[in-house]
Amino acid sequence: MAVIELTGVLKDYTTEAETLHVLKGINLQIEAGEFVAIMGPSGSGKSTLMNILGCLDVPTDGVYRLAGSSVGELDDSALAGLRNRTLGFVFQGFNLMARSSLEDNVALPLVYAGVSRSDRNQRARDMLAKVGLDGYARSLPNRISGGQQQRVAIARALIGQPAVVLADEPTGNLDSTTSAEIMRLFERLNREEGVTLIVVTHEQDIAAWAKRLVQLKDGLIQYDGPIPPEFRRHE
Amino acid sequence: MIGPLIGEALRAMAANRMRSALTMLGMVIGVGAVIMMLAIGKGVEDSVRASIASMGSNLFMVVSGAPQAGGIRMGSGSAPTLTIDDADALEDLDGVVAVSPSSPGAAQVVVGPTNWSTSVTGTTPGYFTVAEVKFAEGQAFDESDVRGATRVAVIGPSLAENLFGGDSPIGRTIRVNQSPFTVIGMTEPRGQAIDGRDQDDVVIIPVTTAQRQVFGTQVIGSVRFVQVKAEGPEVMDRLQGEMETLLRDRHRIREGQEDDFSVRNMTSIMNAAASTTAAMKLLLGAIASISLIVGGIGIMNIMLVSVTERTREIGIRMAIGARRRDVLWQFLLESIVLSLVGCLIGVLVGVGGARAVANATELKPVVTAGSVMLGFGVAAGIGVFFGFYPARRAASLQPIEALRYQ
Numbered sequence A: 001m002a003v004i005e006l007t008g009v010l011k012d013y014t015t016e017a018e019t020l021h022v023l024k025g026i027n028l029q030i031e032a033g034e035f036v037a038i039m040g041p042s043g044s045g046k047s048t049l050m051n052i053l054g055c056l057d058v059p060t061d062g063v064y065r066l067a068g069s070s071v072g073e074l075d076d077s078a079l080a081g082l083r084n085r086t087l088g089f090v091f092q093g094f095n096l097m098a099r100s101s102l103e104d105n106v107a108l109p110l111v112y113a114g115v116s117r118s119d120r121n122q123r124a125r126d127m128l129a130k131v132g133l134d135g136y137a138r139s140l141p142n143r144i145s146g147g148q149q150q151r152v153a154i155a156r157a158l159i160g161q162p163a164v165v166l167a168d169e170p171t172g173n174l175d176s177t178t179s180a181e182i183m184r185l186f187e188r189l190n191r192e193e194g195v196t197l198i199v200v201t202h203e204q205d206i207a208a209w210a211k212r213l214v215q216l217k218d219g220l221i222q223y224d225g226p227i228p229p230e231f232r233r234h235e
Numbered sequence B: 001m002i003g004p005l006i007g008e009a010l011r012a013m014a015a016n017r018m019r020s021a022l023t024m025l026g027m028v029i030g031v032g033a034v035i036m037m038l039a040i041g042k043g044v045e046d047s048v049r050a051s052i053a054s055m056g057s058n059l060f061m062v063v064s065g066a067p068q069a070g071g072i073r074m075g076s077g078s079a080p081t082l083t084i085d086d087a088d089a090l091e092d093l094d095g096v097v098a099v100s101p102s103s104p105g106a107a108q109v110v111v112g113p114t115n116w117s118t119s120v121t122g123t124t125p126g127y128f129t130v131a132e133v134k135f136a137e138g139q140a141f142d143e144s145d146v147r148g149a150t151r152v153a154v155i156g157p158s159l160a161e162n163l164f165g166g167d168s169p170i171g172r173t174i175r176v177n178q179s180p181f182t183v184i185g186m187t188e189p190r191g192q193a194i195d196g197r198d199q200d201d202v203v204i205i206p207v208t209t210a211q212r213q214v215f216g217t218q219v220i221g222s223v224r225f226v227q228v229k230a231e232g233p234e235v236m237d238r239l240q241g242e243m244e245t246l247l248r249d250r251h252r253i254r255e256g257q258e259d260d261f262s263v264r265n266m267t268s269i270m271n272a273a274a275s276t277t278a279a280m281k282l283l284l285g286a287i288a289s290i291s292l293i294v295g296g297i298g299i300m301n302i303m304l305v306s307v308t309e310r311t312r313e314i315g316i317r318m319a320i321g322a323r324r325r326d327v328l329w330q331f332l333l334e335s336i337v338l339s340l341v342g343c344l345i346g347v348l349v350g351v352g353g354a355r356a357v358a359n360a361t362e363l364k365p366v367v368t369a370g371s372v373m374l375g376f377g378v379a380a381g382i383g384v385f386f387g388f389y390p391a392r393r394a395a396s397l398q399p400i401e402a403l404r405y406q
């Protein structure tokens, strides 16, 4: 069974002046272990779709099933539980807690999951090692580079062993070499650990790391299939 | 869950040290003021109670002049209407243990080169029973001294110290307004009277001698007030009525006419004093409470700013799984920690302030465990009460809106 299943998903934004139809009927299935790139022009609704997938926003109409449960029927607390245990987020702007050490940043989802302190710290250190940040546990976020900060964010997204990791333009703030390193990390996590990944980007050389491409245009899926051969990774 | 959130609260406070300190200052002042005010109130209450108790129990005070509502105004009015004969008549009532007609006044006391201004009370031996006077040295004068208007005096210990240094005053001669008196007794220390006079800086002489030889202007035989000591609390009500009837009779006051004396018992004096100190405590408490509330509003203010500033942080926390109640607790704990730390410092300031007041003034503030607990309870309450609204506001944010906030 698909871990993500969208059926006829609509999203409208109503402002004083007008009603914007941003998503106009999205049908999408993603299986566990997939690595999907979502592309599309600016304003095509990529972030809107990601917010719905991440249970941060609700569709105006349609059904979203995540890991078997129908998201529309859940209350706030159950949604928080899904975000905590079933989903992992990687943002364009890293969004780390500036006052907390890297270790505490990575461990934060476990705080809300009720994991004991010693357990949290151990798992956070292991996860930092996995993303290549051995020995940085007690550093503060402003002491490390953007690429390293994004690795911390990835470690934080992965620590709860989520079913799906969502990344909205994770390389948008990074140079192309660092971007490639981040994508190589994603690719490895997908291949070796079977992490399900959905990455939004508007660069072909980033999308080239994924195995499946979903193209959005004007709120509809325009293309859904394998990565076209002309997409080349920037190694 | 609460554990790591307290850590977060402390970290947030540490991140904004200046702001946290200023916010806490409100609580520090509020709690400090409450504790100090309560301590001063309690101190005043205790000293009033002690000085009333020092006057003895089961006591009536019969004062010359028309009754006045509440308050204690001894020695007021123009010509005294009570007489020593009135006092004798009162003593014959059933249930009266002793009476002491008194004529107080000020006088110059001279011993050799030493000249001292003090208060002089002319009275009868009953005084020593009524006021439960204990003697450090010597003894009281007796009825024959009153009858013969002899020049003998009992003096208070601080006056003795002032006049004779460490030497025994017994048998020495003092001049009171020119007349020589022989000191026959010295009382033990008695502290302040209810009207603030120092009962240790006094000369007590027979009332007859006082009127004839010390206070030349007084009408012979009349006194300002008469203290009456009753057997026990159970006869007080009956005696009050009998004393009033007796005196109206003796003074030929007809039905409907106003009394020219008033009979107060110590219970009513005690009640008047108690209601005065209670009012003072209430006033002090009210002033202090206002500063606590102002401190609480300061906390609310800062927490609202903090919630707005950290909207994005709230969004991130929600995105990685914080439930609304986790966010609520985070901010609530922050304001509780702020107010409790402020309160802790406030307790120290309040206790220190009470000490300083004790050292610098006559007041003896008393810090009670109750007032410290009250301060703590109120501070925690204020932390919750004024922290709740900002915390609710943080918890009710929509995750997506909070994440978009720049």
Ligand SMILES: Nc1ncnc2c1ncn2[C@@H]1O[C@H](COP(=O)(O)OP(=O)(O)O)[C@@H](O)[C@H]1O
Binding pocket: A013, A014, A015, A020, A022, A040, A041, A042, A043, A044, A045, A046, A047, A048, A049
């Ligand atoms: N909260 C909102 N209110 C109104 N319009 C919005 C809101 N969020 C997004 N939009 C609009 O929806 C459209 C799609 O936005 P978005 O999903 O962010 O696009 P993309 O991420 O593909 O660039 C844009 O036209 C944007 O202006």
Ligand SMILES: [Mg+2]
Binding pocket: A046, A047, A048
């Ligand atoms: Mg976008």
